[in-house]
Amino acid sequence: MNTLAVGSKEKLEKGRVVNDFSIQVATVNGSGSQSSNSVLMRSIFQMGIPVSGKNLFPSNIAGLPTWFTIRVNKNGYVARKSDIEILIAMNPQTAIDDVKSLSTGAVCISPVELKLDAIRKDVLHYQVPFTELAAKASENLKLRKLLMNMLYVGVVAELLNIDHGQIENSISKQFEGKTKAIDLNLNAVKIGREWARENLKKEDPYFVEPMDKTQGKIIIDGNAACALGSLFAGVTVVTWYPITPSSSLCEQLIDYLKEYRIDKESGKASFAVIQAEDELAAIGMALGAGWAGARSMTSTSGPGISLMAEFAGYGYFTEIPTVVFDVQRVGPSTGMPTRTSQADLISAYTLSHGDTKHIVLLPGSIIECYEMAGEAFDLAEKFQTPIFVLTDLDLGMNNWMSDPFEYPTKPINRGKVMTAADIEKAGVFERYRDVDGDGIPYRTLPGTDHPQAAYFTRGSGHNEKAGYTEKPEDYLNLMNRLDKKFQTARKFVPAPVVSVEKGAKIGIIAYGSSDFAIVETRDQLKVANIPTSYLRVRALPFTDELRKFVESHDHVYVVEQNRDAQMRDLIRLELPDLAMKIRSVRHYDGLPIDAQFVTDAIMEQER
Amino acid sequence: MVTSTPPTNRIGLTMAEYKGAPSTLCDGCGHDAITAQIIKAFYELGKEPHMVAKLSGIGCSSKTPAYFLNRSHGFNSVHGRMPSVATGVSAANHTLSLIGVSGDGDTASIGLGQFCHLVRRNVPMIYIVENNGVYGLTKGQFSATADLGSKAKSGVINELPPIDLCGLAIELGCSFVGRSFAGDPKQLVALLKAAGSHKGTAVIDVISPCVTFNNHEGSTKAYKYAKEMETPLHELGYIPFFEQISVDYEPGSMQEVEMHDGSKIRLKKTERNYDPTNQTQAILTIKEAHDKKEFLTGLLYINEDKEDFSTIMNVGDAPLATLPQEITRPAKSVLEEIMAGLK
Ligand SMILES: Cc1ncc(C[n+]2csc(CCOP(=O)(O)OP(=O)(O)O)c2C)c(N)n1
Ligand code: SF4
Ligand SMILES: [Mg+2]
Numbered sequence: 001m002n003t004l005a006v007g008s009k010e011k012l013e014k015g016r017v018v019n020d021f022s023i024q025v026a027t028v029n030g031s032g033s034q035s036s037n038s039v040l041m042r043s044i045f046q047m048g049i050p051v052s053g054k055n056l057f058p059s060n061i062a063g064l065p066t067w068f069t070i071r072v073n074k075n076g077y078v079a080r081k082s083d084i085e086i087l088i089a090m091n092p093q094t095a096i097d098d099v100k101s102l103s104t105g106a107v108c109i110s111p112v113e114l115k116l117d118a119i120r121k122d123v124l125h126y127q128v129p130f131t132e133l134a135a136k137a138s139e140n141l142k143l144r145k146l147l148m149n150m151l152y153v154g155v156v157a158e159l160l161n162i163d164h165g166q167i168e169n170s171i172s173k174q175f176e177g178k179t180k181a182i183d184l185n186l187n188a189v190k191i192g193r194e195w196a197r198e199n200l201k202k203e204d205p206y207f208v209e210p211m212d213k214t215q216g217k218i219i220i221d222g223n224a225a226c227a228l229g230s231l232f233a234g235v236t237v238v239t240w241y242p243i244t245p246s247s248s249l250c251e252q253l254i255d256y257l258k259e260y261r262i263d264k265e266s267g268k269a270s271f272a273v274i275q276a277e278d279e280l281a282a283i284g285m286a287l288g289a290g291w292a293g294a295r296s297m298t299s300t301s302g303p304g305i306s307l308m309a310e311f312a313g314y315g316y317f318t319e320i321p322t323v324v325f326d327v328q329r330v331g332p333s334t335g336m337p338t339r340t341s342q343a344d345l346i347s348a349y350t351l352s353h354g355d356t357k358h359i360v361l362l363p364g365s366i367i368e369c370y371e372m373a374g375e376a377f378d379l380a381e382k383f384q385t386p387i388f389v390l391t392d393l394d395l396g397m398n399n400w401m402s403d404p405f406e407y408p409t410k411p412i413n414r415g416k417v418m419t420a421a422d423i424e425k426a427g428v429f430e431r432y433r434d435v436d437g438d439g440i441p442y443r444t445l446p447g448t449d450h451p452q453a454a455y456f457t458r459g460s461g462h463n464e465k466a467g468y469t470e471k472p473e474d475y476l477n478l479m480n481r482l483d484k485k486f487q488t489a490r491k492f493v494p495a496p497v498v499s500v501e502k503g504a505k506i507g508i509i510a511y512g513s514s515d516f517a518i519v520e521t522r523d524q525l526k527v528a529n530i531p532t533s534y535l536r537v538r539a540l541p542f543t544d545e546l547r548k549f550v551e552s553h554d555h556v557y558v559v560e561q562n563r564d565a566q567m568r569d570l571i572r573l574e575l576p577d578l579a580m581k582i583r584s585v586r587h588y589d590g591l592p593i594d595a596q597f598v599t600d601a602i603m604e605q606e607r
Numbered sequence: 608m609v610t611s612t613p614p615t616n617r618i619g620l621t622m623a624e625y626k627g628a629p630s631t632l633c634d635g636c637g638h639d640a641i642t643a644q645i646i647k648a649f650y651e652l653g654k655e656p657h658m659v660a661k662l663s664g665i666g667c668s669s670k671t672p673a674y675f676l677n678r679s680h681g682f683n684s685v686h687g688r689m690p691s692v693a694t695g696v697s698a699a700n701h702t703l704s705l706i707g708v709s710g711d712g713d714t715a716s717i718g719l720g721q722f723c724h725l726v727r728r729n730v731p732m733i734y735i736v737e738n739n740g741v742y743g744l745t746k747g748q749f750s751a752t753a754d755l756g757s758k759a760k761s762g763v764i765n766e767l768p769p770i771d772l773c774g775l776a777i778e779l780g781c782s783f784v785g786r787s788f789a790g791d792p793k794q795l796v797a798l799l800k801a802a803g804s805h806k807g808t809a810v811i812d813v814i815s816p817c818v819t820f821n822n823h824e825g826s827t828k829a830y831k832y833a834k835e836m837e838t839p840l841h842e843l844g845y846i847p848f849f850e851q852i853s854v855d856y857e858p859g860s861m862q863e864v865e866m867h868d869g870s871k872i873r874l875k876k877t878e879r880n881y882d883p884t885n886q887t888q889a890i891l892t893i894k895e896a897h898d899k900k901e902f903l904t905g906l907l908y909i910n911e912d913k914e915d916f917s918t919i920m921n922v923g924d925a926p927l928a929t930l931p932q933e934i935t936r937p938a939k940s941v942l943e944e945i946m947a948g949l950k
Contacts, residue, residue: 218949232942234935236927237698256945260937268923270934272698277724281691284684284721288695291682292660292703293928295935296695310685404946407939412932445928446660446680446696446703453657456673456681459665467628468673 030062154192229373313352339590439485520595637815687718705732747820758825840905
């Protein structure tokens with residue numbers, strides 16, 4: 001049944017592939033496979049082997065196909081890889097297509113009754129009587145269905161040689177304290193494992209072996225990381241309207257707030273969470289709260305960003321701090337709500353009408369989701385403006401390995417806020433005057449007990465005293481100061497991460513979740529004798545490093561996950577004299593970008 | 608030489624200290640008459656101006672917060688979205704008194720959704736709709752509160768039924784709903800003061816004629832029409848908590864409503880015998896008035912027992928806006944605990 005022709009044991013030993021393959025589990029949405037997939041992933045992780053997990057799910061609650069891919073990689077590559085080595089084909093709806101998509105020599109574990117061996121003879125099949133085994137695992141019909149998922153964990157564990165102790169640990173973690181569930185699931189894994197031991201002859205080359213590469217690391221999704229960044233930034237007002245893939249950011253934040261920000265003695269909350277009626281209201285509330293002195297935030301995705309446009313310009317023009325998270329998904333319109341994208345870059349950067357430009361932060365790792373979320377609140381209050389933090393579905397909703405987060409070292413920065421005593425000392429308060437020459441004015445909060453403290457915030461033309469004006473010179477003064485403030489921001493937003501390779505003629509520029517693939521791409525290109533330097537943009541506006549980087553290379557490739565090369569265009573606008581040096585690699589089918597794709601695209605253009 | 612010092616209120620401020628910039632609205636605009644009563648109400652209530660936040664949307668009406676309470680922070684927001692801003696301000700600092708001014712276009716058209724949700728949340732604030740039946744600022748188009756059959760200045764007849772914002776608010780559970788007329792300062796100021804004592808959303812729909820675009824014969828929002836048609840449901844008196852006086856009255860002729868801060872509303876009944884604490888009667892009365900083309904004013908509905916938004920949010924006494932880092936940033940051990948759980 002296999003064409004691997006793994007005849008002798010020695011051959012198998014020699015051909016062993018250790019800690020470098022992808023497992024794809026094909027199941028039905030809502031069938032409960034999520035827990036078994038995380039158990040599988042976590043068990044390998046706890047053996048010290050780098051892993052990453054990606055959930056490819058439909059925009060549906062239950063019934064449609066879903067795929068979970070675990071990449072096991074000893075080098076620590078965690079980007080998506082398009083080739084699958086081991087398929088667990090549990091979904092009859094998609095099994096035929098799934099098995100057809102495999103490369104020759106891949107492994108397919110499937111329920112025996114699907115008879116997948118008839119479809120691909122060049123694939124190595126392990127056919128398992130899952131239904132029969134499930135009957136052994138429980139009397140209860142409903143439970144059997146769920147436990148089916150743990151059975152394949154057992155089978156894979158046996159085939160790959162996953163440490164049973166780690167499976168036990170992962171199951172205990174997954175079902176925290178629920179002894180009955182732990183026992184049931186553990187038993188199902190054992191049944192699967194034992195059946196495999198007794199009935200399957202290992203004929204594939206894939207194995208896991210313990211390493212020490214995950215020691216001390218955590219597994220978390222980007223939305224939870226953003227939530228934690230906000231929690232430790234001291235967020236006080238959270239407004240949101242549910243939308244995939246951003247909902248779990250606020251939902252996880254709400255859990256953390258309830259756990260850690262309700263005073264044990266008084267029972268009172270040091271936060272307010274408001275589920276708004278829409279995103280228009282969500283940002284209106286966030287701005288109202290920011291204006292009144294709260295550390296406010298809202299979180300959304302593309303369609304919500306569009307709705308926020310008018311208010312975003314208001315916040316920019318009237319200088320009100322707030323933080324807006326945009327967990328990007330595929331658009332336009334509803335697009336593909338459960339697929340990833342980086343296509344909101346320009347719309348977020350210039351969100352609203354008129355001359356509007358926003359500070360945009362672009363976290364490219366889990367740690368940066370945490371750190372930049374925190375930093376966004378300081379920047380919002382420092383620059384008195386809405387700050388946009390752009391992540392995406394891949395970063396936000398998938399599980400990633402990460403170093404643990406560090407406790408903030410800097411105190412919270414509330415920006416230029418004048419108290420009654422400050423006004424008394426200064427003798428004067430003018431809301432929109434550039435006192436310090438950095439374009440950032442001073443503000444007061446409502447409730448400040450001083451006859452001069454109040455001012456009138458208006459979206460109409462205003463002078464330095466916040467008075468109504470239509471005078472051309474007043475408008476120029478205001479717009480030019482806002483621009484000056486934006487220029488000041490260049491020195492305070494996160495600088496790019498630059499890695500210069502000696503002798504490299506070409507450079508790669510990327511941002512956000514593309515980083516995972518670029519790391520691997522650079523190694524692949526190096527092997528092909530194309531050394532590359534790398535600059536990862538972490539914020540808009542750009543900082544000085546960008547020009548230097550482009551200048552010092554023959555040409556650069558801007559790699560991004562949108563159709564229109566939005567970052568490339570922004571860079572060309574920023575460096576018009578260097579525009580000819582700037583090339584583009586774009587990946588925009590809704591799947592996370594993979595290294596081989598980028599490598600091939602660059603090789604193609606380098607020929 | 609004798610200098611006469613201007614009178615002051617209970618916190619020692621003069622009426623002038625509750626004023627704003629000079630109005631830029633048309634002479635005789637109903638909105639200016641309302642502004643004058645807002646100034647009077649806040650002066651007489653002795654509210655501390657720095658503890659007040661003024662909010663509005665967009666329109667001639669929404670400009671008016673610039674014309675009162677100069678010493679209060681103001682937020683002239685975007686068209687129809689003042690409710691969300693007010694909700695955010697209230698969440699950030701529930702110790703502020705909020706007063707919002709909107710128009711009938713701002714509230715009943717573009718902002719209808721946010722208005723409903725503000726009411727539903729019972730965000731503590733005074734919410735005034737300066738209702739002239741038209742979009743004043745964009746030069747006189749009909750708004751969604753224009754009565755069926757009402758005539759525009761150009762002669763066009765309005766063919767759509769109006770949205771009754773008071774009826775809608777009561778339906779949504781609003782805890783304080785009044786209707787008044789810019790030309791009835793005595794009633795308006797009493798309503799405003801009562802609204803200032805209310806803990807929850809207090810909606811006051813004030814017919815406020817637009818002298819430039821909707822004050823002609825055939826308009827149901829004109830001064831002349833409103834003056835002739837106004838039918839008060841009761842004579843409204845407000846006794847603030849700091850000025851308790853008792854009066855003698857015939858049993859059954861007066862209804863007293865005690866407010867949460869100890870102030871009282873005294874309603875001298877007319878032959879209608881209207882009880883503003885009865886929600887069903889309120890809805891019925893509005894419906895009937897509609898059918899009979901009556902213009903009823905007064906306190907339509909009040910419920911002092913409903914929980915307001917800040918109570919539901921369960922925040923402490925200090926405003927969230929000024930909580931120190933010690934309270935808003937959890938300890939290092941918390942982060943360590945969370946990290947350990949993710950390993
Ligand atoms: C998003 C948006 N659409 C349209 C306008 C134009 N606009 C300004 S005021 C107004 C109507 C205001 O009517 P109303 O609230 O009744 O106020 P009034 O001027 O009658 O007091 C409109 C449509 C705007 N400012 N913003
Ligand atoms: S146009 Fe009408 S509503 Fe606007 S200021 Fe003039 S009278 Fe008032
Ligand atoms: Mg109007």
